Amino acid sequence: xxxxAAFFAAFIYVCFTQNLxxxxxxxxxEAIRSAARPKQILLFSIMIAYFSTLTSLICRVVLFIPxxxxxxxxxxxxVYTVVLTIVYFVSVxxxxxxxxxxxxxxxxxxxxxxxxxVASFNTIVLAVPFITEKATYGVxxxxxxxxxxxxxxxxxxxxxxxxxxxxxxxxxxPLSFRGxxxxxxxxxxxxxxxxxxxxxxxxx
Amino acid sequence: xxxQSYLFREVLAKNPVLVGTIGLCPVVAICTSLKAALIMSLIxxxxxxxxxxxxxxxxxxxxxxxxxxxxxxxxxxxxVPSMILVDKFSPDMMLALGIYFPLLAVNPLxxxxxxxxxxxxxxxxxxxxxxxxxxxxxAVLVAVGFIRELLGAGSxxxxxxGFIKPAEAFLMPLGGFIxxxxxxxxxxxxxxxxxxxxxDELIANSRTNIKGSNKAKLQLKGAKRGAVNTAxxxxxxxxxxxxxxxxxxxxxxxxxxxxxxxxSLPQVESTVQAELAPSDEMPKVSQNTSRFEFVTLDLxxxxxKSGDAERFAAAVAASKxxxxxxxILNRQGQEKQVKLEREEYIEPVEKEGEDE
Numbered sequence: 001x002x003x004x005a006a007f008f009a010a011f012i013y014v015c016f017t018q019n020l021x022x023x024x025x026x027x028x029x030e031a032i033r034s035a036a037r038p039k040q041i042l043l044f045s046i047m048i049a050y051f052s053t054l055t056s057l058i059c060r061v062v063l064f065i066p067x068x069x070x071x072x073x074x075x076x077x078x079v080y081t082v083v084l085t086i087v088y089f090v091s092v093x094x095x096x097x098x099x100x101x102x103x104x105x106x107x108x109x110x111x112x113x114x115x116x117x118v119a120s121f122n123t124i125v126l127a128v129p130f131i132t133e134k135a136t137y138g139v140x141x142x143x144x145x146x147x148x149x150x151x152x153x154x155x156x157x158x159x160x161x162x163x164x165x166x167x168x169x170x171x172x173x174p175l176s177f178r179g180x181x182x183x184x185x186x187x188x189x190x191x192x193x194x195x196x197x198x199x200x201x202x203x204x
Numbered sequence: 205x206x207x208q209s210y211l212f213r214e215v216l217a218k219n220p221v222l223v224g225t226i227g228l229c230p231v232v233a234i235c236t237s238l239k240a241a242l243i244m245s246l247i248x249x250x251x252x253x254x255x256x257x258x259x260x261x262x263x264x265x266x267x268x269x270x271x272x273x274x275x276x277x278x279x280x281x282x283x284v285p286s287m288i289l290v291d292k293f294s295p296d297m298m299l300a301l302g303i304y305f306p307l308l309a310v311n312p313l314x315x316x317x318x319x320x321x322x323x324x325x326x327x328x329x330x331x332x333x334x335x336x337x338x339x340x341x342x343a344v345l346v347a348v349g350f351i352r353e354l355l356g357a358g359s360x361x362x363x364x365x366g367f368i369k370p371a372e373a374f375l376m377p378l379g380g381f382i383x384x385x386x387x388x389x390x391x392x393x394x395x396x397x398x399x400x401x402x403x404d405e406l407i408a409n410s411r412t413n414i415k416g417s418n419k420a421k422l423q424l425k426g427a428k429r430g431a432v433n434t435a436x437x438x439x440x441x442x443x444x445x446x447x448x449x450x451x452x453x454x455x456x457x458x459x460x461x462x463x464x465x466x467x468s469l470p471q472v473e474s475t476v477q478a479e480l481a482p483s484d485e486m487p488k489v490s491q492n493t494s495r496f497e498f499v500t501l502d503l504x505x506x507x508x509k510s511g512d513a514e515r516f517a518a519a520v521a522a523s524k525x526x527x528x529x530x531x532i533l534n535r536q537g538q539e540k541q542v543k544l545e546r547e548e549y550i551e552p553v554e555k556e557g558e559d560e
Contacts, residue, residue, distance in 0.1 A: 025233035025377035029312055032225050036414050073298075074287045077306035081280040088273050096269075110268060117272035121315065123229040123307045130303040164414055176392040177385070179410035180225060184385035191378035 003140050010141040014148030020124055021156035022187075022194040027124030031153060032183065035160035040115065045157060047119035049150020050091075052128045055084050056146035059129035060139050073130075080129045088120040124149055159190055214336030217395070217402075220313050221344040222388040225412060227313040231348055232380030234304040238361050241349025243290060243297060245342030247308055249335070251282040255314045256334040259322035268319075275318055279309035313341060344387065351383050 020026040027048070034044045059080050062068055068079060092113060099109055119125070128149050132142045163186040167173065173182050220226045230248075235241045255278045263271050287305060291298045298305070321333040350360070356374030358365055373379045396403040 023377065025229050025380065026307075028228040028232060028377075029226050032228070032412060036412060038414065073303070073306060074284055074291070077280060077287070077309065078284060080306075081276055081309055085273050085276055089270075092269055092273075113269040114272070117269065117315070118312070121272070121276045121310045122312060123310055126307055126310050127303060130306065134303065161414070164412060168414060174389075175407075176389040176396070178392075178407045180222070180412045181385045181388040181392065183412045184381045184388060188378045188381035188385060191376070191381060192373075195373075195376055195378055 006138070007140045007144045010137060010144035011148040011151075014145055015151045015155065017197055019152045019156060019194045020127065020149055021153060022191045024127070026127045027122050027153060027156075028187070030118060030122045030124070031156045031160055032187075033118075034153075034157045035164055038161055041154070041157050041161065044115065044119055045150055045154035047116060048122075048124060048153045049147055051084070051087060051120040052125045052149040053143055053146030054087050054091075055080070055125060056128045056132050056142045056149075057139065058083050058087065060132055060137070060142035063133065076130065076133060080126060083129075084120065084126060088117070091120075092116060124153060156190075160187060163187075163190075211336060211339075214333065215340040215343065216391065217406075218337075219340045219344065219391065220316075220337055221341060221384060222391050223406065223410075224316075226316055227311050227341060228384075230304065230308060230311065231345060231384060232377040234301055235345050235349045235352065235380065236356060236375045237300075237353040238346065238349045239294075239297060240301060241345040243294075243301075244308070244349075245338075245345045247283065247286045248311065248313070248341055248345070249338030250286070251279055251308065251311065251314060252317060252334040252338045252341075253331065254278065254282050255318050256322040256330045257327065259318040260325070260327045260330040263318075264323055271318075271323075272315065275315050276310055279311065279314055283309045313337065344384065347387060348380060348383050352379055355379070 014020060018024070021028055021031050030044075030048075034041055037044075062079060062083065063071075068075070071079070095112075095116070096109075099112075104112075128145050129142075131137075132145050135141075137145060160183070164183060167179075167182050167186060177185065217223065221228065221231055227248075230244055235244060255275060258278055259271070259275075263274065266274075283306060286308075287298070290301075290305070317334060317337050321337075322330045325333070352374045353359055353361075354365070354368060356370055356372060356379060358368040358370035371379075374383070392403055392406065395406060
């Protein structure tokens, strides 16, 4: 019961209380990119959840090895990057084998792998093992952290996409703020909302 | 933009953060002071140069999915020595940068530049583009770092300025987004003053536009007209401006029209031609104005008049307003003449397929 409670506490914390995209800025550019491609939002978020969960879990297990226990940030970076790269290559190798029997064209396969690479090598995925390490989470919490990162990303992308749709048809936006600047402002407001949950004093 | 220098185009017009919305995490999260911004800029430029050179030299022939995995390793190989150096010379900064520092290894700017530039071009060009992209990114980092330190901590390069009351929000990601929003808007204003067409193009092709949607372009048109309507507009096909020229009307009597219909009159000799300037209300004909069968516009459609002078005038005026595109009455086309006979007068018909 204690494990389940800790699991959900870590999950909710990452998704809502401290949404990684809005309160930490992790994966912000990928979130904007995905929000502009509404058809790919779910798939991309699933990929993020998959890579962050697997990387977080493996990295947490690696930290049990005495040589890597209490290692510096520099050492952690080297280990986590190698783990993430291995996870990527193994996943791609498996998917390639599975796709051989499918009727996907070469272009579709390439496009899919490009997307896979973007989903695996970004700040939100690499940040999860670091957060797990800093927060001294256990294995179950590391999994919750990874899954939560995917859900947090999905929430962020959905909110950004909704804003994008409204901003696109709003002709009252000043000409200089059309497009990217207005979207940045909108994301800043969302960040403000999520930061407010943390109960921080923001202005003065 | 044609006359602008290559450097200008690469650094400002293709700015990774303000135009491309790439590599936002370091900008909004860790770029909270000028010192941090400079360290980050230096590491980003070095990482970009190294990654692009390695890609340009060794990774061109490797499959893309393998290459994409190797960029992170390259990034890590540059960031690790940088971290060691920063830890040695400025341990406080190392602590301040926290877990964001190692995340520079997966900066999407590296992947984008390597895939777009290094794979496609030679070493020289690859080096140049990496420096330009690094400078563009660094320019934003330094500007954001300076502004956020000033407003968020009330200091510059660590020196407290007494007259500014710090607002902590600027040290958080939300402050970073606000600052880059204003910087992006300032860049737009600069481009608009320089080349309005390019500025419009920038909005229309913005990376933040929803893919497959033309709403941004329409919204831009709406803004140009000064419209405040938030409803999406239907796309209108642009019509080329008609040159100022006079329209010629061919007017014939009922008897002549009958002969034309029966085919016995190959060419109407007694047709009266009346020139009509665009500003005129209706054609001015010199003779046989009492009863006319057809009025033929040289530019296109015809109207039929049967006795009623007012309706005749209205029909001509309507045909003028609409600028008809299709000729209804053809002297060789018997079928169309019969069709005309059945109706009192024919409104000009637009070309098929034309929008609105």
